[in-house]
Amino acid sequence: MRRPSPPAHDHEPAASGLRTEGLSFTYRDDLVLKELDIELPAGRITAIIGANGSGKSTILKNLARLLRPTTGAVYLGGQAIHRLPTRSVAQQLAVLPQAPQAPEGLKVRELVRYGRHPWQGGMRPLSKQDEAKVDEAIALANLEDLAHRPVGSLSGGQRQRAWIALALAQDSPLLLLDEPTTSLDLAHQFEVLTLLERLNRERGKTVVLVLHDINHASRYAHHVVALHDGRVVAAGPPREVLTADNLRTVYGIEVRLIEDPVSGGLLCLPVG
Amino acid sequence: MSRPLALAIVLLLGATVLSLNLGSFRITPGELLRTATGRGDANQELVLYRIRLPRLAMAVLVGVGLATAGAVLQGVTRNSLADPGILGLTAGAGLAVILLIYLQERGLAAPPGMRPVVAFAGAGLAAAVTFLAARRRGVVLPSQLLLAGIAVNAGLSAVTLVLSMRLDRKLYDQAVTWLAGTLVGRDWQQVLALLPWLLVLLPILWARSRPLDILALGDGAATGLGVDVRGERAWLLLAAVGLAGSSVALAGGIGFVGLLGPHLARRLVGPQHGRMLPLAACLGALLVVTADIVARNLLRPTELPVGVVVGAIGAPYFLYLLARAGREGEV
Numbered sequence: 001m002r003r004p005s006p007p008a009h010d011h012e013p014a015a016s017g018l019r020t021e022g023l024s025f026t027y028r029d030d031l032v033l034k035e036l037d038i039e040l041p042a043g044r045i046t047a048i049i050g051a052n053g054s055g056k057s058t059i060l061k062n063l064a065r066l067l068r069p070t071t072g073a074v075y076l077g078g079q080a081i082h083r084l085p086t087r088s089v090a091q092q093l094a095v096l097p098q099a100p101q102a103p104e105g106l107k108v109r110e111l112v113r114y115g116r117h118p119w120q121g122g123m124r125p126l127s128k129q130d131e132a133k134v135d136e137a138i139a140l141a142n143l144e145d146l147a148h149r150p151v152g153s154l155s156g157g158q159r160q161r162a163w164i165a166l167a168l169a170q171d172s173p174l175l176l177l178d179e180p181t182t183s184l185d186l187a188h189q190f191e192v193l194t195l196l197e198r199l200n201r202e203r204g205k206t207v208v209l210v211l212h213d214i215n216h217a218s219r220y221a222h223h224v225v226a227l228h229d230g231r232v233v234a235a236g237p238p239r240e241v242l243t244a245d246n247l248r249t250v251y252g253i254e255v256r257l258i259e260d261p262v263s264g265g266l267l268c269l270p271v272g
Numbered sequence: 273m274s275r276p277l278a279l280a281i282v283l284l285l286g287a288t289v290l291s292l293n294l295g296s297f298r299i300t301p302g303e304l305l306r307t308a309t310g311r312g313d314a315n316q317e318l319v320l321y322r323i324r325l326p327r328l329a330m331a332v333l334v335g336v337g338l339a340t341a342g343a344v345l346q347g348v349t350r351n352s353l354a355d356p357g358i359l360g361l362t363a364g365a366g367l368a369v370i371l372l373i374y375l376q377e378r379g380l381a382a383p384p385g386m387r388p389v390v391a392f393a394g395a396g397l398a399a400a401v402t403f404l405a406a407r408r409r410g411v412v413l414p415s416q417l418l419l420a421g422i423a424v425n426a427g428l429s430a431v432t433l434v435l436s437m438r439l440d441r442k443l444y445d446q447a448v449t450w451l452a453g454t455l456v457g458r459d460w461q462q463v464l465a466l467l468p469w470l471l472v473l474l475p476i477l478w479a480r481s482r483p484l485d486i487l488a489l490g491d492g493a494a495t496g497l498g499v500d501v502r503g504e505r506a507w508l509l510l511a512a513v514g515l516a517g518s519s520v521a522l523a524g525g526i527g528f529v530g531l532l533g534p535h536l537a538r539r540l541v542g543p544q545h546g547r548m549l550p551l552a553a554c555l556g557a558l559l560v561v562t563a564d565i566v567a568r569n570l571l572r573p574t575e576l577p578v579g580v581v582v583g584a585i586g587a588p589y590f591l592y593l594l595a596r597a598g599r600e601g602e603v
Contacts (some may be wrong), residue, residue, distance in 0.1 A: 066495050066496070079404075086495065090498030095493075100489060103334055105543050
């Protein structure tokens with residue numbers, strides 16, 4: 001039986017921890033997030049789970065400074081993220097939004113090269129080092145053969161890998177992803193999650209992702225944050241968070257949890 | 273330099289020579305060379321230096337300005353149909369000019385150089401109204417910009433129509449010609465009024481081509497990559513409005529250039545602005561210079577408004593695109 005393996009630190013673990021303090025977020029008079037104190041462990045994979053409308057994407061957007069908290073704050077390496085220059089945040093934290101769109105005709109390598117923007121600024125052409133980082137990101141995402149194809153011509157899974165490669169070229173210790181597996185078929189979901197697992201294991205990247213599928217969270221995450229109605233129901237290792245009680249609160253259904261014969265984690269079966 | 277850009281420059285040079293040759297007073301390439309080296313006769317010198325060259329320069333500048341402004345507006349709004357016309361700029365300039373003509377008819381004394389100034393103010397005001405209408409919680413939303421522009425356009429055009437119907441016949445003709453876009457009688461003074469706008473704004477916009485590329489990925493992805501989305505968008509919009517406003521102020525409501533130049537450029541060299549902007553500018557200039565040749569010579573000695581010819585060239589191109597998109601199931 002294999003537990004989700006603790007990260008082997010081939011690289012330095014992320015120095016820049018990410019946490020929230022009293023984070024509330026209001027959208028059109030609706031309190032979407034309610035005074036959240038969340039800690040995202042460095043060098044680990046954290047999955048944020050919750051029902052539709054529970055605020056899980058909103059948390060991710062706040063963590064990535066795409067949205068600004070109504071009250072409270074997000075701290076990156078001990079500093080309020082909204083006070084930091086956006087470019088220096090981009091050097092520490094890459095974010096993959098939900099269902100991103102590339103302009104028509106943009107090639108994979110062209111997209112991935114944008115990942116160097118936080119490091120080289122507006123006008124200068126990419127340096128040799130930048131190009132090397134781009135090559136590396138393309139290789140990591142297994143896209144060498146597709147580098148000169150337009151992003152729009154790729155399959156869903158390949159496209160998602162191209163966007164992940166863009167985030168990798170950013171060379172940040174933190175990687176935030178908003179539902180990276182949604183609308184992918186089984187094989188492509190597996191491909192994307194395995195890639196993220198590898199990045200965490202081999203590169204020591206801190207990965208934070210919003211997931212729909214509890215079984216994905218159980219299998220790939222070291223740390224799970226379960227949300228209901230803008231509040232944290234439970235946070236901790238998958239075995240502690242993914243209990244029948246918690247899942248009843250989060251999703252409002254009865255589940256049975258059994259041992260997963262493949263990953264050694266838990267498998268969640270809805271029973272009604 | 274990309275091959276399409278080299279080709280566009282060669283074509284533009286060809287159109288330039290043709291434009292200087294053709295007209296009710298023909299100047300052959302040989303005469304052109306002689307006149308350029310100071311050995312032409314007085315008539316040739318007059319036509320070349322006082323009439324055709326400033327007009328040609330104007331056509332080039334207006335084409336470059338409108339196409340670049342269109343490309344930037346399309347990039348910022350992430351909508352390939354955004355152009356100076358759709359955002360209400362042209363309509364704003366049009367209303368301002370018609371209002372000026374109307375007031376002059378009723379005895380308002382205005383110096384002859386007022387028209388471009390008034391047109392520019394009108395374009396700027398209309399753009400400001402469009403942007404204010406597209407604001408939500410202090411942020412200009414690209415998705416709202418086109419809708420707001422269409423509304424502003426409709427309103428301004430209605431008022432323009434009412435005013436122009438109250439003009440007498442001769443002034444009405446003048447107004448309609450201006451609204452359609454014209455290069456008749458453009459002189460060096462007007463060229464020099466437009467040139468500084470391009471000299472300042474074009475390098476700024478070309479230098480911002482990387483942020484423009486990244487804005488095209490969407491607000492979330494762009495913020496994630498360290499682009500200050502709100503600030504960048506505001507400056508880019510302002511620069512595009514300056515470019516389009518100055519062009520429209522001096523040449524009237526020439527439409528389609530801001531759509532066609534960038535569109536064609538994107539098809540030829542892809543969506544990255546570093547390569548796309550210069551090509552769009554060249555194609556815009558080529559389009560206006562070519563349209564001006566046709567406008568001056570097709571029904572000689574009567575002259576067509578150049579904007580009408582641009583529209584006549586532009587509309588079939590878009591119909592062709594639409595038909596293609598229908599067949600291939602893409603846009």
